[in-house]
Amino acid sequence: AQSVTQLDSQVPVFEEAPVELRCNYSSSVSVYLFWYVQYPNQGLQLLLKYLSGSTLVESINGFEAEFNKSQTSFHLRKPSVHISDTAEYFCAVSDRRTSYDKVIFGPGTSLSVIP
Amino acid sequence: SQTIHQWPATLVQPVGSPLSLECTVEGTSNPNLYWYRQAAGRGLQLLFYSVGIGQISSEVPQNLSASRPQDRQFILSSKKLLLSDSGFYLCAWSSGRSSYNSPLHFGNGTRLTVT
Numbered sequence: 001a002q003s004v005t006q007l008d009s010q011v012p013v014f015e016e017a018p019v020e021l022r023c024n025y026s027s028s029v030s031v032y033l034f035w036y037v038q039y040p041n042q043g044l045q046l047l048l049k050y051l052s053g054s055t056l057v058e059s060i061n062g063f064e065a066e067f068n069k070s071q072t073s074f075h076l077r078k079p080s081v082h083i084s085d086t087a088e089y090f091c092a093v094s095d096r097r098t099s100y101d102k103v104i105f106g107p108g109t110s111l112s113v114i115p
Numbered sequence: 116s117q118t119i120h121q122w123p124a125t126l127v128q129p130v131g132s133p134l135s136l137e138c139t140v141e142g143t144s145n146p147n148l149y150w151y152r153q154a155a156g157r158g159l160q161l162l163f164y165s166v167g168i169g170q171i172s173s174e175v176p177q178n179l180s181a182s183r184p185q186d187r188q189f190i191l192s193s194k195k196l197l198l199s200d201s202g203f204y205l206c207a208w209s210s211g212r213s214s215y216n217s218p219l220h221f222g223n224g225t226r227l228t229v230t
Contacts, residue, residue, distance in 0.1 A: 043221030107158035
């Protein structure tokens, strides 16, 4: 069965420093990849997604993620973080081999930006 | 544009009492609908999903049930709440026309505390 691993449960980083949030999944066959962000006491919002084509995808607020099929990874990066980036980040995988539209979420990484 | 409404935002219920959480989607037809639970410091657990009216699939055996009486209405219920039912409940929808690569759109969640 498909699974998603986010090795870092908490990532503290100073403001304006770069950050990488790691995500690995168990199988690279026919998958779609997503990053969601959750601010305190809110639902999740889609940050970016990889469906096909270029392996590097970008969001409107400066985050980017790269699909690496050989390493089954989809790490999220930002060259310079802001205080407003403090949130919980979830990596997710949609597996076309299932018979329904099922999304598997990782356990999440809590990003804390320190002023 | 599509919107998703989830209520109530917070709820405190005694053990053994019934539960009803409601979720409605506007601006789209025949969506896939989902109920997730998020325990403190943990990822998202899929509880139920629905691809159409009256069609409910359960991911885990539990004290909860779900119903979809209308195309864009999804209800989470329990006859008798347990302490372990406490958590943050999230409703979500995705486009039924483009499964697998359609992102999830989440409501703002209901924080349930069972006392």
